[in-house]
Amino acid sequence: MSDIAAPRSSSRARNLKGGGRNRSGQTNFELYSWLFMRLSGLALVVLVLGHLFTNLMLGDGINGLDFAFVAGKWASPLWQVWDLLMLWLAMLHGTNGMRTIINDYAEKDQTRFWLKALLLTASIVIVVLGTLVIFTFDPCLDPHSTLSVCQ
Amino acid sequence: MPSKPAGTLYRGREGMWSWVAHRITGVGIFFFLLVHVLDTALVRVSPEAYNEVIGTYKNPIVGLMEVGLVGAILFHAFNGIRLILVDFWAKGPRNQRKLMIGVGVVWVVLFVPFVARHLTHVFGG
Numbered sequence: 035m036s037d038i039a040a041p042r043s044s045s046r047a048r049n050l051k052g053g054g055r056n057r058s059g060q061t062n063f064e065l066y067s068w069l070f071m072r073l074s075g076l077a078l079v080v081l082v083l084g085h086l087f088t089n090l091m092l093g094d095g096i097n098g099l100d101f102a103f104v105a106g107k108w109a110s111p112l113w114q115v116w117d118l119l120m121l122w123l124a125m126l127h128g129t130n131g132m133r134t135i136i137n138d139y140a141e142k143d144q145t146r147f148w149l150k151a152l153l154l155t156a157s158i159v160i161v162v163l164g165t166l167v168i169f170t171f172d173p174c175l176d177p178h179s180t181l182s183v184c185q
Numbered sequence: 186m187p188s189k190p191a192g193t194l195y196r197g198r199e200g201m202w203s204w205v206a207h208r209i210t211g212v213g214i215f216f217f218l219l220v221h222v223l224d225t226a227l228v229r230v231s232p233e234a235y236n237e238v239i240g241t242y243k244n245p246i247v248g249l250m251e252v253g254l255v256g257a258i259l260f261h262a263f264n265g266i267r268l269i270l271v272d273f274w275a276k277g278p279r280n281q282r283k284l285m286i287g288v289g290v291v292w293v294v295l296f297v298p299f300v301a302r303h304l305t306h307v308f309g310g
């Protein structure tokens with residue numbers, strides 16, 4: 035009697051339904067990533083250009099930037115939310131873009147792995163740090179502060 | 186995939202150069218952002234630490250680098266919108282050239298006034 039393996043199609047078909055995978059057995063991750071680059075890009079146009087305009091064009095522009103300027107901006111929940119969204123979207127968008135570039139140019143599996151590990155580590159550190167800074171910012175950190183909010 | 190592609194006669198036109206520029210500006214902006222979050226994080230250290238580091242940026246050399254950064258961001262942003270239109274707008278692919286010209290026009294219209302005002306701040310004291 036020859037042993038012929040049972041056709042696998044039925045069990046694969048079952049996997050297809052529940053596993054979040056497409057016909058070729060892959061997830062749709064790259065599709066969502068492609069879509070995310072476009073959606074986050076649109077949001078970033080407003081967030082980044084608005085950020086550049088208020089910080090560099092209004093008032094004294096670059097000469098007006100100092101601790102008091104940051105304290106003034108983050109006294110408003112609008113700018114806190116703005117900066118938080120900008121941080122997360124720009125970092126996710128930028129990290130995902132860098133991932134694409136690593137995939138394109140690093141040909142050895144090992145090189146790709148380590149570059150992506152480095153990228154992921156750097157990105158997590160920056161996003162966590164930035165988020166903590168926005169949430170724990172204290173304009174009156176300096177006890178001798180002369181800022182009006184601290185009087 | 187051959188590890189070293191043989192020399193090619195292919196020289197892309199605008200499409201390839203805009204892709205190269207999109208990639209280079211994207212990488213540049215990403216590395217700037219890493220540094221920018223780190224310097225802004227100094228507001229959690231002390232007002233003096235923050236003001237001191239931001240103060241070192243207030244010179245003509247960094248001022249010119251900021252002009253380059255904003256030019257790169259404006260290009261990446263509007264070229265990105267062009268890519269989105271080509272992908273999602275039914276008439277996008279047919280209007281490739283017009284979209285490309287549009288990116289150039291919007292870039293100039295926003296960049297020139299920016300440079301004028303920013304350099305006034307940088308050099309005007």
Ligand code: HEM
Nearest residue numbers: 071075078079124128131132134208211212214215262265
């Ligand atoms: C200002 C609004 C922005 C828009 C409209 C935008 C748009 C886009 C789009 C549509 C792509 C995908 C290109 C593709 O799939 O072929 C992309 C790629 C990329 N973006 Fe952005 N982006 C913006 C901001 C940023 C920022 C702030 C960063 C950095 C943190 C960034 C870094 C990148 C990188 C590294 C890539 C990958 C480039 C490549 O694969 O060649 N972008 N951008």
